[in-house]
Structures are given as structure tokens and as C-alpha cells.
């Protein structure tokens with residue numbers, strides 16, 4: 303039988319991370335009578351966003367955090383959303399604030415993110431947190447990149463000196479995960495739609511992170527034998543099935559380890575949001 307890659311179980315890793323955070327939340331409650339609070343703001347009725355927000359609300363409550371979802375109608379104005387954020391910023395019981403993305407087109411996403419108190423920005427997207435990450439300083443780090451790194455580290459004992467290629471340069475994933483790989487002493491390339499020979503660039507990677515949102519873009523022969531492949535793509539096909547940015551059937555025959563979609567990075571995103579909420583709690587309330 304042909305060899306195949308280790309399939310990294312993101313669902314199991316996320317469950318064990320949540321259990322760990324749950325123990326810490328219980329200890330905080332028992333010792334200090336305090337409860338870390340996560341507030342998620344959803345504007346509009348994008349079906350996928352509704353599911354993700356419900357999941358965040360449920361999983362936060364499950365580990366004993368106080369968890370509130372603010373569901374605002376699609377017609378909410380930017381000024382109304384900014385007023386809601388000002389209210390959450392001023393509320394001392396709120397440790398983490400997250401605005402679910404994407405926002406409706408009439409709202410300027412950058413202005414909204416800028417309005418979140420950086421100390422409560424559990425998505426790690428505020429320019430202060432992005433700047434801290436770029437400078438190698440501690441701060442709140444975006445959840446999907448954080449989860450991707452935990453999965454990479456679960457299969458690679460040391461990242462130092464490895465070639466890492468990140469396909470995609472989004473603020474949510476590509477740029478921050480590249481910073482984290484750099485902090486781990488990888489040699490990092492960020493590839494994107496203008497990269498001249500994307501296949502050859504990917505083939506150099508000991509660690510390949512695909513985060514472009516193009517189903518099956520990364521083919522088996524783009525992968526260096528034995529590489530660790532992290533598929534961040536979550537693409538819904540016309541038949542309703544979810545698929546990643548990597549052609550899994552081909553890649554699994556070449557890679558050393560690979561994340562599936564679903565069941566890979568996705569569940570780690572929410573577990574890392576809970577971890578960030580705890581980090582924000584400790585930074586704010588000691």
C-alpha cells in the first residue's frame with residue numbers, strides 16, 4: 303500500500319485546548335469569583351457567519367465563560383455599530399470583543415476594527431495588535447494563524463531554519479501567520495496571485511500554509527515530499543460540501559502531515575478565540 307501523510311486532527315486538538323482553557327476558567331471563578339466575558343457582534347444574516355457566531359457563543363459558554371452574541375440587523379449603520387463597540391469598550395465585565403466578518407458592504411471594516419479597544423481585540427486585528435505582532439512583541443494574535451501554528455508545532459519538534467511558504471496575504475490569515483513563522487525562525491515567503499511561479503515556490507516549502515480561498519488550488523505536485531501542509535481554505539462547493547485550498551486526495555500522497563477540511567484549522571480558530579479571551583482577561587484584570 304502507498305504511504306500517506308499523517309492527517310492532523312484539528313477537531314481533537316481544539317477539544318483538548320478548550321478543555322485546558324475550561325480548567326483555567328473554573329480556577330479563576332473558584333479563586334477570585336470572576337468570569338471572563340466574550341462578546342461577539344454579528345451584523346446581518348450571512349448564513350455561514352450565523353453558524354460561526356452561534357458556535358462561538360455555545361463553546362464559550364460550555365467552558366464556563368460569560369458569552370454574549372449581539373445580533374444586529376443588516377441595515378445597522380456604521381455609526382450604530384461604532385456606538386455598540388463604544389458601549390462594550392466601556393464595560394469592565396467585557397474582556398473580549400469580536401466583530402464577525404465579513405461586514406455588510408455599507409460599513410467600513412477598517413474603521414470598525416480601529417474602534418475596538420486593542421486590549422479587548424480578541425481577533426488580534428486592531429493595528430496596535432498587528433503592529434505588536436510585526437515587531438515580535440506580545441499581544442493578541444489572530445485566531446486562525448494561532449491555531450495553524452499550534453497544529454504545525456504538534457507535528458514538528460523544531461521549526462528553526464525551515465522553509466515556510468504562505469499562499470495568501472490577507473490581514474486575517476496570510477500576513478499574521480507569516481509573522482508567527484518568522485518568530486519561530488522559519489525562512490518565510492508570502493506568495494499571492496501575482497507570484498510568477500506559484501507551483502515552484504510552493505515546492506520549496508517544508509511548511510506550506512494555503513490561505514487563498516480557491517478550492518483545490520494547491521496540487522499534489524506543488525508539494526515537497528514530506529512537507530507539513532496546513533489548509534486554511536474553507537470553500538463551500540455548489541453541492542454544499544466544504545473543501546480546502548489544497549487538493550487533499552493528491553496532497554495526502556505526498557505530504558508528511560496535512561490538515562483536512564473540515565476538521566483541521568477551522569475548529570482551532572474558535573478554540574484560539576477562547577484562548578485569546580483568557581489572555582485578554584489576564585492582561586486586563588491581572
Ligand SMILES: Nc1nc2c(c(=O)[nH]1)N[C@@H](CN(C=O)c1ccc(C(=O)N[C@@H](CCC(=O)O)C(=O)O)cc1)CN2
Pocket residue numbers: 353354400401402403404425445446474536544563564565566567568569570571572
Ligand atoms: N472576525 C472574524 N471573522 C471571521 C473569522 C475570524 O477569525 N474572525 N474567520 C472566519 C470564520 N470563522 C470564524 O469566525 C470560522 C470558520 C470555520 C470554522 C470551522 O470550525 N469550520 C469547520 C467546518 C464548519 C462547517 O461545517 O461549516 C471546519 O473547518 O471543520 C470556525 C470558525 C471568517 N470570519
